[in-house]
Amino acid sequence: MLSIGGSAKMTADVLLNKIFTVNSLRKAVNNKNGDLYKETINSLSINNGEIKTNLDAIKNMYKYMYKSHRNEYFYKNTLINKILLGRHSVRTSTAIRELPISNNILDLLIINGIGQVYEIKTGLDNLNRLKDQLNAYYMAFSYCNVVTDLSHLDDLKELLSDTPTGIILLTNRGTLHVEKSPSEYNDKLNSREIFRILRKGEFENIIKKNFGYLPKVGQSKYYQECFKLFKTIEVKKTQKFMLDELKKRSSINQENYSYFKDIPKELKALVYFSDYKIKEYNVLQEFLNTKY
Structure with missing residues (x-):
């Protein structure tokens, strides 16, 4: 791979940020953004002899990110590979990305018995908002980590x-080294913030489990009446119930596990968060094996 610098590197970095997204991968596989895909590869000055298939192209793009542009996707994908898949298992653990909480967006949450927050601060980020972000995350989760360089x-x-x-x-x-282990912290746990994270069916499951019924009120008052019941549960218990519900959001199941297992490490995070059906896994593999 040739080294690139100046404006050419800026162009390549911007293109990589665009191509390594859930939507861009889907479009590339379905031949709907071929121009962006080819432009990204061309911008990296890769020797054409290195690229025979689309998988080769993706591996070369990712290799460039590893060496020269560790963006947020590279961090998230490393966390998925090293922690969710390396330390835990997709059969027993769940990862959730970009979870809204108190006017912030949590980068990554991995649930395995407990919920661990991973806030990413790449070399391209600053730390100005970190304190506010962590204060928000501790309203719902007891373990937080900052992942950085x-x-x-x-x-x-x-x-x-x-x-x-x-x-x-x-x-x-490209390894993850724990510089400081997180400690359990529950002082900021907040029933309302935990409730807001949950989808309607999720908080209904918790209320039915604890009270045996759901409020019989009009739709305009239903949400508030549900919260009135929810907030009477001890907050640490509501956190556990929330984690149990969030864990069910995983799209990897017994039916598609063997397909997901065969996905190359460079694309694990994109596919994990894509909710692929069996047909889509097959289409993706066909794309990866196709001549570039």
Whole structure:
């Protein structure tokens, strides 16, 4: 792979941010954004001899990200590969991305008995909003981590030294090193924020489980009446019930597990969050094996 610099690198980085998304992968597979796909590969100055199939093209794009552009997707994909798939299992654990909570968007949550938050701060990010973000996440979750690179490490060690928040370093070798383990912290847990995270069917499951019935009121008052019941449950219990419901959101099941297992590591996060059916897994594999 040739090294690229200046404006050419900026162009390549922007294109990579666009191509490694759930929607862009779907479009590429269905031949609906071929121009963007080819433009991204061309921008990286890859030797054409290295690319025989679409899988080769994707591996080369990802290799560039590993060396020169560790964007948010690279971080999330590393967390999925190293923690969800490496330390846990998709059969027993669930990952959720971009979860809205108190006017913030949580980067990644992995549930395996407990719920662990992973807030990503790449070398391209700043730390200005981190305190507010963590305060929000602790309203619903007891374990939070910041995942970062060497450029932020010293600042984070100082900023988080007397806090329960963990620090995980994404090393130059692409591994995850725990610089500081998270501690359980429940002081900010808030029933309303936990309730807001849940979908209608999810909070109904919790209310039925605890009270045996749902409020019999008009639609305009239904949400508020459900919350009145919900908030009477001890907040640590509501957190557990919430995690149980969120864990059910995983799209990987007994039927599609063997298909997901065969997805290349470069695309694990994109496919995990795509809710693919068997037919779509087959179409994706056909695309990957097709001559570029």
